[in-house]
Amino acid sequence: MTDTPLLHVDMDAFYASVALRERPDLVDQPVVVGGSGRGVVLAANYVARRYGIHSALPMARARRLCPQVVVLAPDFDTLTSVSASVMATFREVTPLVESISLDEAFLDVRGAVRRLGPPARIAEQLRSTVHDEHGITCSVGVAASVSVAKLGSRRAKPDGVLVVPPAEVASFLHPLDVGELYGVGEKTRALLHRIGLVTAGDVARTPLEDLQRAVGRHLGHELHHLAWGTDRGELHVGAGPRAVEKSMGAQETFARDSDDRDVIVRELLRLSARVAARMRAAGVAGRTVALTVRFADFTTITRSRTLAEATDVTVEIHGAATGLYDRLALRRTPLRLVGVRVEGLVPRATVHHQLALGEPDRGWAEADRAVDRATRRFGAAAVRPASLV
DNA sequence: TCTGGGGTCCTAGGACCC
C-alpha cells in the first residue's frame, strides 16, 4: 500500500491554455481570458504573469500593467467539454475522482498502485496523457490528505509534480505563511498576523483553545488540522451530499450603475428566467428566494423570503425578488449589481402543489414548460418575456 | 474603465415550540 494515496491535479492556467490551443500564434505573448468592460481576469498565461497579472485582477488594471496584453473571451462550451474529457482521463486511472471545479480534481489512487506503480509515477503518467490527449499541462500534488495534496500542486506549478510524504508534512507546511492554508483568506490571514501567528508553524504550536477563542470554534479546529496536515484523507465521490446543488442563482453587474426601477425589475426578470430554466432542467424546486443588491460603493446586501412551497416558476421567483427589491424602498439609489438566488432546493418530484382556494390554475408553470420546449427547438433567442424583447 | 459570477459553509439573533 501507499502512504500518499491522494493526487490533486490542477490544470495550469486552464482557461488561457484552452484558449491558446486555438491560437498557437499567441503562446509567446501575454494573454488573459476574461470579460470586457467591468470584468476581471479569469486566467492569465505565464507570460502575462510576468507583468504581475493574475486571476481576479480587474481587467482595467491588467491593461494598465501590460498595455499590449491580448484579451480573449472565455468559451464556456469548449471549456466544459475539455474539462469533461480530462475528467474522463482521470477516471481511467481510478473511479475515485472528486472533481471540485472545471480544472481541478482529487484522485484516490490506492487501488491503482498494483496496476500502475507508485503514486508519483501515476502522477507523471497522468500528466503526459493529459498533455498528449488534450494539449494542456497540469501540475500534481501527492500526499495523504486533501489539503496537503492541494498545497503540493500549487508548489509544483507550472507543469510539475510534488510528493509530500507523511514524514515531511510538518517541515513542508510549517514555514508557509498562514495565508497559504486552504480556507484562510485575506481576512483570516490579517487577523492571525495581528495576533502574532504568521506561519503555519505558529498556528500549529498554538493551543487549540486559544486558536478557537481567536477565530471561532469551527475555524480554530479547522486551522489546527490544516497546520498539521491532518485534514480529511477520504474523497467525496459520486452520489455524496454534494452531488445535488443546494442553491442556484444568477447575478449581473450593470454596464453602468442604474437607479431606474424599470431597468432593475427587467433585469430581475431576466435573471429569474435564467435561474428558473436551470432549475427545471435540473429537476429541482426551491422555497427561499434571495435578492442580492450591490451599491456603487460595492457594499452588498441580501434579502430573502421563504415561500409557502417550493417553486421553479419564473413569475413566482421574479415576483418574490421584485417584492424584496421594493421593500428596500431605495429612492434613486444607483445599483451596480443585482442577483437572484433560489435556496433550499429539493427534487421537483417531492413537491406536491396544493391548489389554493380560488386559485385559477398552474398556467404560469405550463407556460414555462412551453418556453423550455421552444427554447430547446429554436434556441434561447426565440422565446423571451415580452418586456425583454 | 477598480473590483465577475458561480457556489458552499458558518455564525448569530430572534421567533416559536416543547
Next chain:
DNA sequence: TCTGGGGTCCTAGGACCC
C-alpha cells in the same frame, strides 16, 4: 411567579473557493 433549556426555522451577513 420566576426564569429554565433544547431544537428548528428564518433571516442577514461574512468569509472563502474556483
